[in-house]
Amino acid sequence: MIEYSRQPHYLVAVDCIVFGFDGEHLKILLVKRGLEPEINKWSLMGGFVGPDESPDDAANRVLKKMTGLEGVYLEQMQIYGEPHRDPIERTLSVGYFALIDIHKYEAQLNDDYEAEWFLINERPKLIFDHNQMVIDARKKLRYKAALHPILFEMLPKKFTIPQLHILFEEVNDTKIDTRNFSRKITSTGLLIKLAEKDRTGSKKGAFYFKLDKKKYAANAQAFLNLVPNLKV
Amino acid sequence: MIEYSRQPHYLVAVDCIVFGFDGEHLKILLVKRGLEPEINKWSLMGGFVGPDESPDDAANRVLKKMTGLEGVYLEQMQIYGEPHRDPIERTLSVGYFALIDIHKYEAQLNDDYEAEWFLINERPKLIFDHNQMVIDARKKLRYKAALHPILFEMLPKKFTIPQLHILFEEVNDTKIDTRNFSRKITSTGLLIKLAEKDRTGSKKGAFYFKLDKKKYAANAQAFLNLVPNLKV
DNA sequence: TTATTAATTGTCGTTTTGACAATTAATAAT
DNA sequence: ATTATTAATTGTCAAAACGACAATTAATAA
Numbered sequence A, B: 001m002i003e004y005s006r007q008p009h010y011l012v013a014v015d016c017i018v019f020g021f022d023g024e025h026l027k028i029l030l031v032k033r034g035l036e037p038e039i040n041k042w043s044l045m046g047g048f049v050g051p052d053e054s055p056d057d058a059a060n061r062v063l064k065k066m067t068g069l070e071g072v073y074l075e076q077m078q079i080y081g082e083p084h085r086d087p088i089e090r091t092l093s094v095g096y097f098a099l100i101d102i103h104k105y106e107a108q109l110n111d112d113y114e115a116e117w118f119l120i121n122e123r124p125k126l127i128f129d130h131n132q133m134v135i136d137a138r139k140k141l142r143y144k145a146a147l148h149p150i151l152f153e154m155l156p157k158k159f160t161i162p163q164l165h166i167l168f169e170e171v172n173d174t175k176i177d178t179r180n181f182s183r184k185i186t187s188t189g190l191l192i193k194l195a196e197k198d199r200t201g202s203k204k205g206a207f208y209f210k211l212d213k214k215k216y217a218a219n220a221q222a223f224l225n226l227v228p229n230l231k232v
Numbered sequence C: 001t002t003a004t005t006a007a008t009t010g011t012c013g014t015t016t017t018g019a020c021a022a023t024t025a026a027t028a029a030t
Numbered sequence D: 001a002t003t004a005t006t007a008a009t010t011g012t013c014a015a016a017a018c019g020a021c022a023a024t025t026a027a028t029a030a
Helices: A053-066 A101-109 A132-145 A161-172 A180-187 A213-219 B055-067 B102-107 B129-147 B161-172 B178-186 B213-220
Strands: A009-023 A027-034 A043-050 A071-082 A091-099 A115-121 A191-198 A206-211 B011-021 B026-033 B046-047 B073-081 B091-098 B115-118 B189-197 B206-211
Touching: A009 A053, A009 A101, A027 A043, A027 A161, A027 A191, A043 A053, A053 A071, A053 A091, A071 B073, A071 B115, A091 A132, A091 B073, A101 A206, A132 A161, A161 A180, A161 A206, B011 B055, B011 B102, B011 B129, B026 B091, B026 B161, B046 B055, B046 B102, B046 B161, B055 B091, B073 B129, B102 B115, B161 B178, B161 B206
Parallel strands: A009 A091, B011 B091
Antiparallel strands: A009 A027, A009 A043, A027 A115, A071 A091, A191 A206, B011 B026, B011 B046, B026 B115, B073 B091, B189 B206
């Protein structure tokens, strides 16, 4: 029987930075950690990779368990593997960022876990290197969203261009001209205009749009350039 | 004493896709695997992550050991963690891609390891999921190189624009107009023109350029658009 | 001296960008 | 009913970038 003799073995975990958008600001979903050490401190949603699952599987499982949501947008970020990042025992963690519709979540909230949304800029102190993970995730989200149409994942099925606009500004931490923005976003051909209007935000009301799912699937990899003068 | 009871532990490895450029084609550096299983089969350069190093450290160590090179351009790609990807024992591997100056390597070749350059399109069958890693690395290289000035890492300190041009075409698997290319690449301000010419390739000769290292360091994150009509 | 070859610079119409103005569709105030 | 107000949407336009293609240049070989 062949074996890799004497090589050290480690724990492998996943941690998810879950982004949501409340209509005004970017938020992240945090949970109170349920095990020692640092029990009851705020942390990212995470868990160990089980023997019969890949890290991707594990991240999906953790998200399902803690939010009730399936099939969410999930992207592998990077591995966090400093030898002593976990004080108890060496644990390498694969960082993921997830984009979810914040309203969908609230409907399915599972109270087994003490979870809470925080404004990205007003988050509490996090355990271990989780704060760095959030910083990295925010950076990667910005980068990716500037080039690929992924922010839709944080909006309801029906959304307005002003909503999208605020979300883009929020993610990129910059002002974008509304007039140029709507022209650009509609010219992508990814949006289908609906007859209905959203009148909650203004007198005139803004038309609802929905994603052209076929084109979105085909163009999820396509390059856009929705943020002018982008600095990454 | 706190501990994470009964969680499974795994081996963690790194594997490096080492890219080089011989002046005409993109190549990758492969080694004959030195341990069972699959001993003597071609594989990527890799090794297990030691107890006192991060995966990044491990990748650098492996590269140093097998090529003699230090400080090479190295970028974390993704984790490969299917439960049975290694038939002997569960091993998760962090994939990296590296860009090196192929000539620098040849000078320092370490014969302890049977290593060989292969044309990217004529590589042998590789062990485990290493072929998929190469495919992923190629894709990521293309993506990254379209937006960031990283291909310089594969050229000598002094290089000509025609050399750069061929490299860009090779990486992106497309034809790029020489005239538009040289205008674009010089307009980045990243290149410093030298007095000397390379006369090996043509009668007229092509001027050598070198990188403006200050600007390169500042602009390594900057967006370029060197490949027209890019499809990723 | 001339032909040849590859590098380099130039031209120009089209498209994209982004700053900014004008119009429109609704509601609230008079 | 009319007017003011507000936010959404459509328009305008000059500057920049893009990309197809031509012309020039610097060398060597014939």
